[in-house]
Amino acid sequence: MADTHTRYGHTEKDIAQDFAEHLKYSQDADLYHTTDQNRYTALALAIRDRIIHQWGKSRKTQRTQNARRVYYLSLEFLMGRAMTNNIINLGLEDETRQALSSLGYAYEELADQEPDAGLGNGGLGRLAACFLDSLATLQIPAYGYGIRYNYGIFRQQIKGGWQVEQPDNWLRDGNPWELPRPDIVYPVQFGGEVRAIREAGKDIYRWIGTETVNGMAYDMPIVGYGGNTINTLRLWSAKAANEFNFSEFNDGDYTEAVRSRIQAETLSQVLYPNDTRYLGKELRLKQQYFFVACSLRDIINRFKRQGASWDTFPSFAAIQMNDTHPSLAVAELMRILVDLEGIEWDAAWEITQAALGYTNHTLMPEALEKWTVPMFQSLLPRHMQIVYEINYRFLQKAVSFFPMRPDLIGKVSIIEESNPKQVRMANLAIVGSHSTNGVAELHSQLLKSDMFPEFNIIFPERFNNKTNGITQRRWLLAANPALASLITAAIGDRWIRDFSRISDLAPFAEDAGFRDRFDAIKKQAKIHAASFLASDCGATINPDTLFDVQIKRIHEYKRQLLNALNILAIYVRLKDDPQFRASFQPTTFLFGGKAAPGYVNAKLIIKFINNIATVIQSDSQVSPLLSVLFMPNYRVTMAESIIPAANISEQISLAGTEASGTGNMKFMCNGALTIGTMDGANVEIAAEAGRDNIFIFGHTEEEITSLKATYSPREWVDKNPLTRHVVELLDSGYINVNEPAIFAPLRRSLFEEGDRYMLFADMGSYVETHDKVRTLYAENRTEWNRKAILNIAASGKFSSDRTIMEYAQDIWNAKPCPVELDDSGDTILKDAGNPVRSSGGKKKK
Numbered sequence: 146m147a148d149t150h151t152r153y154g155h156t157e158k159d160i161a162q163d164f165a166e167h168l169k170y171s172q173d174a175d176l177y178h179t180t181d182q183n184r185y186t187a188l189a190l191a192i193r194d195r196i197i198h199q200w201g202k203s204r205k206t207q208r209t210q211n212a213r214r215v216y217y218l219s220l221e222f223l224m225g226r227a228m229t230n231n232i233i234n235l236g237l238e239d240e241t242r243q244a245l246s247s248l249g250y251a252y253e254e255l256a257d258q259e260p261d262a263g264l265g266n267g268g269l270g271r272l273a274a275c276f277l278d279s280l281a282t283l284q285i286p287a288y289g290y291g292i293r294y295n296y297g298i299f300r301q302q303i304k305g306g307w308q309v310e311q312p313d314n315w316l317r318d319g320n321p322w323e324l325p326r327p328d329i330v331y332p333v334q335f336g337g338e339v340r341a342i343r344e345a346g347k348d349i350y351r352w353i354g355t356e357t358v359n360g361m362a363y364d365m366p367i368v369g370y371g372g373n374t375i376n377t378l379r380l381w382s383a384k385a386a387n388e389f390n391f392s393e394f395n396d397g398d399y400t401e402a403v404r405s406r407i408q409a410e411t412l413s414q415v416l417y418p419n420d421t422r423y424l425g426k427e428l429r430l431k432q433q434y435f436f437v438a439c440s441l442r443d444i445i446n447r448f449k450r451q452g453a454s455w456d457t458f459p460s461f462a463a464i465q466m467n468d469t470h471p472s473l474a475v476a477e478l479m480r481i482l483v484d485l486e487g488i489e490w491d492a493a494w495e496i497t498q499a500a501l502g503y504t505n506h507t508l509m510p511e512a513l514e515k516w517t518v519p520m521f522q523s524l525l526p527r528h529m530q531i532v533y534e535i536n537y538r539f540l541q542k543a544v545s546f547f548p549m550r551p552d553l554i555g556k557v558s559i560i561e562e563s564n565p566k567q568v569r570m571a572n573l574a575i576v577g578s579h580s581t582n583g584v585a586e587l588h589s590q591l592l593k594s595d596m597f598p599e600f601n602i603i604f605p606e607r608f609n610n611k612t613n614g615i616t617q618r619r620w621l622l623a624a625n626p627a628l629a630s631l632i633t634a635a636i637g638d639r640w641i642r643d644f645s646r647i648s649d650l651a652p653f654a655e656d657a658g659f660r661d662r663f664d665a666i667k668k669q670a671k672i673h674a675a676s677f678l679a680s681d682c683g684a685t686i687n688p689d690t691l692f693d694v695q696i697k698r699i700h701e702y703k704r705q706l707l708n709a710l711n712i713l714a715i716y717v718r719l720k721d722d723p724q725f726r727a728s729f730q731p732t733t734f735l736f737g738g739k740a741a742p743g744y745v746n747a748k749l750i751i752k753f754i755n756n757i758a759t760v761i762q763s764d765s766q767v768s769p770l771l772s773v774l775f776m777p778n779y780r781v782t783m784a785e786s787i788i789p790a791a792n793i794s795e796q797i798s799l800a801g802t803e804a805s806g807t808g809n810m811k812f813m814c815n816g817a818l819t820i821g822t823m824d825g826a827n828v829e830i831a832a833e834a835g836r837d838n839i840f841i842f843g844h845t846e847e848e849i850t851s852l853k854a855t856y857s858p859r860e861w862v863d864k865n866p867l868t869r870h871v872v873e874l875l876d877s878g879y880i881n882v883n884e885p886a887i888f889a890p891l892r893r894s895l896f897e898e899g900d901r902y903m904l905f906a907d908m909g910s911y912v913e914t915h916d917k918v919r920t921l922y923a924e925n926r927t928e929w930n931r932k933a934i935l936n937i938a939a940s941g942k943f944s945s946d947r948t949i950m951e952y953a954q955d956i957w958n959a960k961p962c963p964v965e966l967d968d969s970g971d972t973i974l975k976d977a978g979n980p981v982r983s984s985g986g987k988k989k990k
């Protein structure tokens with residue numbers, strides 16, 4: 146018989162019992178018919194049982210303490226899997242392992258059934274996920290708000306070397322981590338028109354004749370390390386507002402009525418697969434308004450339950466906009482305050498600015514969101530009026546800064562006077578919030594000097610930097626348990642909560658025994674990665690080679706093509722230069738990353754890498770020394786197994802293009818050495834690690850800026866014989882023998898179109914740096930491991946805990962709200978009792 150601790154007890158026996166009960170009563174599975182899927186779900190439900198009580202306790206503590214909540218609004222949360230992280234953060238790893246093994250199961254096999262929650266494209270979405278982990282661990286009351294896409298980022302297949310996209314039906318087998326909240330539903334309006342009515346000497350604006358879509362909440366628990374605070378990721382799903390359009394139904398058109406219902410629900414069907422590039426699609430704007438409207442209504446509902454006056458709203462809610470995707474929050478909050486709450490414009494504007502903060506994520510002009518006025522107007526007519534009013538008042542202020550400078554006024558205007566006119570969402574976000582931050586020192590500097598210099602004159606106090614970070618709990622403790630144990634054995638486990646302690650590891654770089662143990666763990670991780678790839682994509686790689694890894698979204702600015710050209714430079718020398726060949730360190734180049742489906746050149750770069758891989762593999766002279774693999778379907782789960790195995794981390798974007806990067810930080814804390822440009826957070830990584838322990842190459846941002854005016858790719862190619870040789874090989878059609886001219890667009894971008902990302906300016910120093918790095922690995926493993934350990938020891942700054950503490954202090958004024966651990970669980974029957982009867986007729990609120 147089950148004892149009474151089944152649902153919340155922390156012993157091996159309790160967990161085994163709960164697992165078994167869920168297998169039977171939630172999954173109806175028995176000895177004769179149980180799938181791995183059933184067992185995964187049963188385990189997830191058993192773990193979830195251990196979350197629910199403390200989750201409620203967290204909410205209650207935060208409510209009774211009247212703590213300021215942080216609201217992180219993000220169109221993307223690239224969460225990956227939840228199981229292992231939840232178990233580790235709850236401190237139930239050993240017990241869970243033993244519970245399963247007592248029943249004859251291997252924990253890893255069950256955990257491997259979980260699909261990634263891929264509700265994001267890349268760095269921006271993964272940052273949001275790391276932030277949630279840090280917020281919960283630091284016990285800061287916080288909600289993530291986003292969209293519950295039915296389809297996350299597409300699954301990438303490679304066919305004939307080309308990327309093929311497949312739908313990611315991640316909810317097919319259900320999601321045991323989420324709780325549907327059918328009682329938390331908000332209507333969201335679209336379209337219609339605005340009527341001004343004069344009432345008591347005041348203009349009242351009514352938004353009428355709209356279509357309505359409902360947003361329903363689904364909650365996922367975010368377990369902080371130690372299990373005290375459990376915050377919430379609340380994702381909105383679109384539901385038809387009416388079961389049927391009754392007139393259509395009465396006219397007998399049943400199918401038409403159902404069709405319009407499905408139409409409404411397309412809103413949350415699919416994540417747009419574009420990274421740092423926007424498309425002016427109407428459905429995308431609808432998604433943005435949908436999740437902003439639901440989230441603000443939810444925040445305001447929570448505020449109103451406290452019964453405080455509106456001027457205190459900013460001290461109750463700190464709302465952070467992750468990029469401009471949620472920047473409609475500026476107009477929507479104004480609409481709620483002015484139209485629905487009857488607050489005067491100026492007071493409403495104070496509240497709005499004080500509550501909102503904006504994080505900019507890019508320096509690329511093509512990534513800045515703009516919506517045409519006609520589209521904006523027809524979808525959100527009242528918001529259009531409000532944006533014009535905000536802009537009118539703001540430009541009056543701007544004129545006082547820039548008298549007689551219509552050119553500068555034109556630059557800061559929220560409305561771009563193009564044809565058609567466009568709404569500039571970054572301008573709206575800067576004007577409508579109290580803080581605009583960049584995500585690395587260099588990026589934040591360039592925001593002020595290059596991207597928004599006029600705004601920096603008008604609002605200098607608003608601009609600040611928050612260098613990105615990653616959670617060491619997912620990216621080191623969970624992803625690389627062997628290295629984590631080695632570190633803990635050396636310096637204790639305080640680094641798990643306080644990553645600045647990782648600096649205590651530095652002296653161990655000089656300890657030969659420690660270096661050997663590090664080396665053995667790296668080797669083991671490479672064997673592990675090889676077996677991951679064998680089962681994930683059927684590829685065979687050799688763990689005895691150097692692993693050189695570039696995994697990130699495929700984008701021209703990230704310069705995967707430069708990496709590919711360097712591989713060709715290695716290839717030609719392996720064939721032509723016996724001396725080079727004799728001392729060559731055998732190397733495996735690993736690539737992973739998705740290209741936006743409409744991004745032709747990015748997809749062509751994938752094909753280019755795959756063709757190079759094929760040429761090398763079929764060349765028996767070269768293949769024992771050099772191999773290239775494009776790993777299909779890069780995602781969080783792949784990153785977790787590949788990063789611990791990497792020897793070299795490729796971070797080679799053109800200086801001044803990568804806002805921060807976070808992949809660079811994951812590699813650093815796992816003991817890979819970086820080959821990188823002085824771009825994004827690489828600059829800070831170099832400063833922390835020391836220039837001797839990182840391989841920096843290429844031009845700096847300043848050098849690029851002065852070079853750009855007169856840059857000629859042809860000249861740079863001609864002055865470097867090896868580069869010229871590689872370009873000749875390209876031109877000869879050697880790597881596309883039966884596929885004539887397929888790479889012409891890449892050639893064109895490099896020459897006719899002027900090599901926008903200046904590959905050839907940096908190629909010489911890139912090739913040289915690579916040669917030097919491989920030689921060090923081949924000839925002085927002691928020094929290599931020393932540098933790797935020094936990198937780990939220097940990675941303390943790059944914890945998202947540090948980033949979140951800075952946001953909390955400088956932008957949100959948010960403080961921890963400690964939640965007591967309570968696993969007694971013996972109030973269940975009392976909590977289930979009828980509150981009306983048990984309190985003598987008084988309904989408890």
Ligand SMILES: *Cc1c(COP(=O)(O)O)cnc(C)c1O
Binds near residue numbers: 266267779784806811
């Ligand atoms: C960390 C991460 C990224 C971001 O990588 P960058 O190298 O910073 O571009 C993208 N995708 C996944 C799955 C990640 O884990």
